[in-house]
Amino acid sequence: MSNGVAHPAVRRLPARGLTGVLGRQWPWLLSLAVALIVPWLSYNWVTGRHSGFIVSMLSQMGIMIVFALSFNMQMGQTGLLSFGHAVFLGLGGYVTAHTLNAIKGGSLWLPLEITPVVGGLGGLAFAIFFGYFATKQRATAFAMITLGIGELVTAAAIMFQTFFGGEGGVSTNRMIGRSLFGLSYASPIQVYYLIVVWTAIAAALMLLLTRTPLGRMANACRDNFERAQFVGYDPRMVRFLQFSLSGFFAGIAGALYTLTYEIVTYDTVGGAMSANALLMTYIGGVGAFAGPVVGAVLIVLLQSWVSVLSNSWLVYAGVLFILMVTFAPGGLAGLVLMHQPIWRAGRLRRLVGPYGRLLVPGLAVAIGFVLVIELCSFLTIGAAQGKTLVLAGIAVNPRQSAPWIVAALLLGGGGLWLRHEMRRFALVWTEVAEEIKALGARA
Amino acid sequence: MSQVDRAPALRLTDVRKSFGPTAVIMGVSLDVARGSRHAIIGPNGAGKTTLFNLISGRFPVSSGTIGLNGQRIDGLAPHEINRRGLSRSFQVTSIFARMTVFENIRCGLLWAQGYRYSFWHLLGGERALNDAAARLLADVNLESRRDVPAGLLSYAEQRALEIGITIAGGADTILLDEPTAGMSRSETDHAVALIRRVTAGKTLVMVEHDMSVVFDLADVVTVLVYGQIIASGPPSEIRASRAVQEAYLGAEGA
Numbered sequence: 268m269s270n271g272v273a274h275p276a277v278r279r280l281p282a283r284g285l286t287g288v289l290g291r292q293w294p295w296l297l298s299l300a301v302a303l304i305v306p307w308l309s310y311n312w313v314t315g316r317h318s319g320f321i322v323s324m325l326s327q328m329g330i331m332i333v334f335a336l337s338f339n340m341q342m343g344q345t346g347l348l349s350f351g352h353a354v355f356l357g358l359g360g361y362v363t364a365h366t367l368n369a370i371k372g373g374s375l376w377l378p379l380e381i382t383p384v385v386g387g388l389g390g391l392a393f394a395i396f397f398g399y400f401a402t403k404q405r406a407t408a409f410a411m412i413t414l415g416i417g418e419l420v421t422a423a424a425i426m427f428q429t430f431f432g433g434e435g436g437v438s439t440n441r442m443i444g445r446s447l448f449g450l451s452y453a454s455p456i457q458v459y460y461l462i463v464v465w466t467a468i469a470a471a472l473m474l475l476l477t478r479t480p481l482g483r484m485a486n487a488c489r490d491n492f493e494r495a496q497f498v499g500y501d502p503r504m505v506r507f508l509q510f511s512l513s514g515f516f517a518g519i520a521g522a523l524y525t526l527t528y529e530i531v532t533y534d535t536v537g538g539a540m541s542a543n544a545l546l547m548t549y550i551g552g553v554g555a556f557a558g559p560v561v562g563a564v565l566i567v568l569l570q571s572w573v574s575v576l577s578n579s580w581l582v583y584a585g586v587l588f589i590l591m592v593t594f595a596p597g598g599l600a601g602l603v604l605m606h607q608p609i610w611r612a613g614r615l616r617r618l619v620g621p622y623g624r625l626l627v628p629g630l631a632v633a634i635g636f637v638l639v640i641e642l643c644s645f646l647t648i649g650a651a652q653g654k655t656l657v658l659a660g661i662a663v664n665p666r667q668s669a670p671w672i673v674a675a676l677l678l679g680g681g682g683l684w685l686r687h688e689m690r691r692f693a694l695v696w697t698e699v700a701e702e703i704k705a706l707g708a709r710a
Numbered sequence: 711m712s713q714v715d716r717a718p719a720l721r722l723t724d725v726r727k728s729f730g731p732t733a734v735i736m737g738v739s740l741d742v743a744r745g746s747r748h749a750i751i752g753p754n755g756a757g758k759t760t761l762f763n764l765i766s767g768r769f770p771v772s773s774g775t776i777g778l779n780g781q782r783i784d785g786l787a788p789h790e791i792n793r794r795g796l797s798r799s800f801q802v803t804s805i806f807a808r809m810t811v812f813e814n815i816r817c818g819l820l821w822a823q824g825y826r827y828s829f830w831h832l833l834g835g836e837r838a839l840n841d842a843a844a845r846l847l848a849d850v851n852l853e854s855r856r857d858v859p860a861g862l863l864s865y866a867e868q869r870a871l872e873i874g875i876t877i878a879g880g881a882d883t884i885l886l887d888e889p890t891a892g893m894s895r896s897e898t899d900h901a902v903a904l905i906r907r908v909t910a911g912k913t914l915v916m917v918e919h920d921m922s923v924v925f926d927l928a929d930v931v932t933v934l935v936y937g938q939i940i941a942s943g944p945p946s947e948i949r950a951s952r953a954v955q956e957a958y959l960g961a962e963g964a
Contacts, residue, residue, distance in 0.1 A: 475832065481827050483820070487806045494804045500827075505827065508829070
């Protein structure tokens with residue numbers, strides 16, 4: 268195939284060793300450091316306790332990061348849209364709960380730190396079984412099959428009492444007294460650090476998987492399954508293996524879920540949980556490996572913090588999802604990647620002004636929108652709960668017309684202004700993009 | 711020499727294909743000798759691309775047999791036929807658009823180099839594989855575009871990349887479907903030189919509309935009209951054949 272001419276290496280090999288790893292993987296190491304430090308920022312030194320709210324939120328982030336990353340092994344990397352990914356999280360969780368109970372009962376010996384592997388194997392086994400059917404198809408047919416599998420398993424979870432425990436679910440106790448490090452796992456902070464370790468392991472493994480022949484051929488089948496066939500690969504086999512491995516990691520997430528909450532119910536396999544994976548992955552970005560991590564952190568933040576402030580957090584999550592899919596199909600990671608060539612060309616400063624001008628009308632629209640949603644919500648749900656709407660320290664009566672007029676002005680006026688600024692922004696953006704293209708052509 | 715060694719690279723025996731009531735290929739028998747460069751020409755709708763789709767396993771044959779190096783391949787899946795040493799390109803450019811040029815070529819190499827579905831090899835550390843991919847990249851003159859997403863290449867570059875992916879696996883029988891379609895004169899000349907270079911020593915079968923390419927590159931020309939072969943022979947013979955001129959070449963063949 269070669270005409271026998273020797274070619275010099277075109278590219279320098281990437282730096283090896285510790286400095287190379289530090290240089291290339293610093294965002295991951297930084298995230299890990301943040302994950303380790305944050306619980307101590309809310310530590311109460313007087314009582315010697317961590318904030319339960321913060322630790323619980325961080326634990327959930329870890330679980331959801333693994334879950335969303337495993338979802339993206341199918342969605343972003345293989346081009347498989349699944350509506351039933353929670354099945355493998357939930358089933359991994361059930362398997363872990365039964366395993367913990369078996370260890371507690373003395374019929375099994377296993378340290379608690381290793382139980383996520385059991386959850387993963389549970390997820391893997393079910394993914395092999397369901398994947399055998401689902402991966403016979405791709406695209407829309409695949410999506411429909413996974414929707415069916417999700418409904419099937421949810422129904423089964425209510426019907427089959429012995430394994431799923433019916434509507435009450437399966438309760439367990441993580442204090443099984445078996446630990447590699449002599450830890451009791453009585454306090455949530457210990458479980459949190461176990462989650463950090465497993466999240467790091469799972470994320471690292473999933474990242475490495477993208478650099479293997481299977482990972483690359485998954486991308487190839489996503490881009491062009493027919494071409495993949497004509498380079499010797501069976502796209503179905505690629506889909507099946509990728510689906511199964513993705514089930515393994517979802518199972519690990521399920522195990523971490525069980526260790527955190529000590530109960531698994533049928534909603535862990537349900538449609539809402541599957542939609543959560545989709546939401547996190549899309550908002551974070553399907554095109555970049557780190558996208559789902561960003562999405563998971565953001566959605567859990569919304570879920571934990573905004574849900575305390577407002578009844579309508581799901582509306583905000585939904586609107587965010589629609590906005591992202593419409594205006595930034597690459598998600599937040601895609602938005603960042605779009606700026607990379609501009610940053611490299613040293614032109615990012617040109618965009619600071621235009622972005623600044625978007626900020627004011629953007630905020631006006633956002634505030635107007637939140638006001639409308641909250642007014643509506645307080646007319647109905649809030650009134651039923653007997654709450655009063657307090658915005659920026661002022662009690663607002665949703666039955667008066669003034670707050671509605673303010674909201675309408677913010678939404679309407681801000682909207683028109685925003686549209687104007689967006690057009691100007693688009694002009695600057697195109698100009699900068701053209702300049703960079705010209706630079707690239709000259710190089 | 712054994713039976714298999716003497717077999718032609720490709721042997722089609724009374725191959726037929728119908729889509730519902732429409733017969734597209736009506737009894738094609740054809741031998742393609744090893745190491746030859748074989749062009750298939752014919753008017754639009756003659757069934758040239760369908761014939762390629764049958765040989766490469768994209769569609770199943772309705773009847774008849776297809777042999778590759780003496781082994782029957784009709785009824786096999788495309789990836790199985792590819793693993794037996796037959797590779798093809800498409801009429802409409804078919805590449806992995808969101809992956810880089812280098813990744814495209816490397817994907818073409820993976821199966822042939824024995825990686826199968828491995829999820830335990832890290833590609834970055836596979837020196838022999840990466841060197842082979844770099845050599846191939848140079849062969850198709852795309853070294854300078856190494857890290858560009860394939861979808862952003864120019865049309866001619868994409869066609870060159872597709873030829874690179876097609877030959878990457880080391881298949882000894884190569885099917886090219888209109889490799890120079892839509893190219894300018896100079897781009898065509900480059901493509902012909904590239905094809906000649908990278909398919910040296912291999913069996914090449916190509917569908918081509920550009921007669922100058924056909925008569926320049928091919929040792930044997932087969933004329934397909936309405937799903938049947940009306941003539942097959944060396945280019946000079948085909949050029950001289952009255953039947954071919956009447957059926958297809960018209961004024962162009964004079």
